[in-house]
Amino acid sequence: MSVPDPMSPSSGRLAPDELLGRIGAGDERAFETLYRAHFEALWRFAYGYVHAREIALDLVQDVFLAVWRTRDRLEVRTTVRAFLYAAVRHQALNHLRDERTAARLLRTHAVRSGDGPVGMGTAPIDPHDAAVAHELDASVMRVLDELPERRRVVLTLRWKHQLTADEIAGIVGTSPAAVRVLLSRARDDLAKLLV
Amino acid sequence: MDPELLDRYLAGECSEDEVATVRRYLMAHPEAARGLERFLNDLDAVDRTVQAPHADVAWNDFSARQRRTSAGDPRAVGSRTTRTRALSVLMARTRWWRSPGVVATGLMAAGMIGIAVLRTKTPPPPVAPAAPRPTPTFVTNNRERATLRLPDGTQVSLAPASRLRLAPDFGEERRDVYLDGEAYFDVPHDSLRLFTVFAGNASARDLGTQFLVRKYPEDLTVQVVVRKGAVAMSGVGRLGAGDLGRLDADGQASLRRNVALGTYFSWLDGRLVFRDTPLIDVLRALRRWHDVDVQLADSTLGSLPFTGTLTDASFRSSIDLVGLTLGLRVRRDGARVTLEPIESRTPTATTPATPRP
Numbered sequence: 001m002s003v004p005d006p007m008s009p010s011s012g013r014l015a016p017d018e019l020l021g022r023i024g025a026g027d028e029r030a031f032e033t034l035y036r037a038h039f040e041a042l043w044r045f046a047y048g049y050v051h052a053r054e055i056a057l058d059l060v061q062d063v064f065l066a067v068w069r070t071r072d073r074l075e076v077r078t079t080v081r082a083f084l085y086a087a088v089r090h091q092a093l094n095h096l097r098d099e100r101t102a103a104r105l106l107r108t109h110a111v112r113s114g115d116g117p118v119g120m121g122t123a124p125i126d127p128h129d130a131a132v133a134h135e136l137d138a139s140v141m142r143v144l145d146e147l148p149e150r151r152r153v154v155l156t157l158r159w160k161h162q163l164t165a166d167e168i169a170g171i172v173g174t175s176p177a178a179v180r181v182l183l184s185r186a187r188d189d190l191a192k193l194l195v
Numbered sequence: 196m197d198p199e200l201l202d203r204y205l206a207g208e209c210s211e212d213e214v215a216t217v218r219r220y221l222m223a224h225p226e227a228a229r230g231l232e233r234f235l236n237d238l239d240a241v242d243r244t245v246q247a248p249h250a251d252v253a254w255n256d257f258s259a260r261q262r263r264t265s266a267g268d269p270r271a272v273g274s275r276t277t278r279t280r281a282l283s284v285l286m287a288r289t290r291w292w293r294s295p296g297v298v299a300t301g302l303m304a305a306g307m308i309g310i311a312v313l314r315t316k317t318p319p320p321p322v323a324p325a326a327p328r329p330t331p332t333f334v335t336n337n338r339e340r341a342t343l344r345l346p347d348g349t350q351v352s353l354a355p356a357s358r359l360r361l362a363p364d365f366g367e368e369r370r371d372v373y374l375d376g377e378a379y380f381d382v383p384h385d386s387l388r389l390f391t392v393f394a395g396n397a398s399a400r401d402l403g404t405q406f407l408v409r410k411y412p413e414d415l416t417v418q419v420v421v422r423k424g425a426v427a428m429s430g431v432g433r434l435g436a437g438d439l440g441r442l443d444a445d446g447q448a449s450l451r452r453n454v455a456l457g458t459y460f461s462w463l464d465g466r467l468v469f470r471d472t473p474l475i476d477v478l479r480a481l482r483r484w485h486d487v488d489v490q491l492a493d494s495t496l497g498s499l500p501f502t503g504t505l506t507d508a509s510f511r512s513s514i515d516l517v518g519l520t521l522g523l524r525v526r527r528d529g530a531r532v533t534l535e536p537i538e539s540r541t542p543t544a545t546t547p548a549t550p551r552p
Binding site for chain 1: 196
């Protein structure tokens with residue numbers, strides 16, 4: 001039985017491992033496939049942190065540049081997408097930390113997270129939102145306000161990006177068991193919404 | 196409703212039957228559905244209306260950065276300086292001050308756009324929002340020009356054979372438009388809702404301004420010329436009045452100052468100004484403006500430089516002027532128009548008739 005040549009043109013979809021193998025071998029088209037498969041979701045994920053289109057784009061581009069530059073020594077422990085999400089999160093958190101000075105200039109804004117830029121960035125409260133909130137289920141706001149930042153990330157990744165508990169654990173740097181605990185608490189939050 | 200089921204539904208782990216169960220529940224309980232939607236939107240403050248950049252635009256941008264990295268260009272990684280990054284953060288936050296009244300949805304935007312059509316010859320509606328598209332798109336064919344008024348007050352003149360698409364969320368947090376071809380923009384500046392034109396692999400961001408952007412399929416570069424105010428062009432930087440920025444497909448940028456603006460903007464008044472323009476490009480312009488394909492008897496003629504001003508009023512006078520200037524004959528066979536060297540009319544002329552002894 002012959003070993004498939006990683007460089008040979010392949011028809012149909014590539015298994016992630018095969019894709020990575022080809023990228024490692026310098027196949028630019030395999031890389032473009034990876035890029036196009038994940039760009040939009042990663043951009044939305046980054047946008048959740050920075051809430052600025054160009055910066056979100058920069059963050060994602062930097063991640064892919066790093067992937068391409070280090071393609072020959074990439075080590076992916078979970079899945080490719082978990083690897084990419086983890087890298088984007090890392091970049092986003094670094095970016096927010098660097099921008100803390102700028103954030104201080106904006107102190108007139110109430111920010112929801114008390115302690116610097118953690119989790120899904122800082123969702124500002126604005127008058128418009130506040131006005132709209134009157135019409136909305138007060139329980140929604142109550143549930144959200146009680147959510148720690150880290151749980152926001154976990155829930156976002158599971159409910160808006162459909163990642164598995166194992167992948168999420170790898171991304172936020174915790175154990176799958178800890179993620180499951182977070183998720184089970186989140187189900188209780190859902191239950192409150194559904195009363 | 197079992198929250199465990201809802202959790203798996205959101206995570207995409209449900210069977211078809213389970214999906215149907217959850218959907219039935221949500222339809223029967225609009226309050227719960229609304230609450231859930233809001234909960235999900237607020238998790239990361241990203242809702243459905245947030246549109247990612249187009250994948251092609253992003254990939255082109257990535258490729259350009261990648262090439263710059265290999266070339267050792269420091270702009271490759273993190274294209275913005277720290278200062279402007281800080282500025283972007285500032286803008287991202289300040290949008291929350293915006294009064295609710297200004298918000299226009301994509302659909303409203305489509306409805307509010309007023310269209311005025313400038314004909315060059317044929318009357319039928321040159322500009323029509325392409326019906327099946329989810330976003331407002333304006334298309335001109337050859338011989339057609341259009342002036343548009345966008346919902347934010349921006350005036351656009353769309354050159355022939357061009358296409359302008361508005362992002363679905365145009366006018367909400369930003370004003371993104373996508374251009375193929377050429378267009379002139381007169382933009383009321385609004386730093387909370389930046390106006391950005393994406394064309395080819397480049398973007399031009401308005402900093403309060405009148406400018407034009409050009410990238411026809413055959414153009415090797417994306418070209419941005421500023422008449423008034425300033426524009427930030429990707430890869431090039433800040434352009435002021437009289438500046439011409441260019442970005443080629445390889446990400447090579449160039450900037451020229453104090454260009455003759457008339458050359459670039461005269462088409463708005465129906466005049467086409469050429470300055471040492473290769474004949475092939477002149478003919479492409481004539482095709483767009485008059486919908487007439489002109490053939491060359493010899494393809495090497497295409498590189499002849501033409502300088503002159505043509506009007507959009509008459510194809511015949513335009514092509515005659517080109518022929519006269521370049522010493523070429525205009526041959527018409529029915530609808531077919533060919534430019535040829537004057538000698539080639541008499542094929543035997545290459546061996547001049549010598550007087551017989």
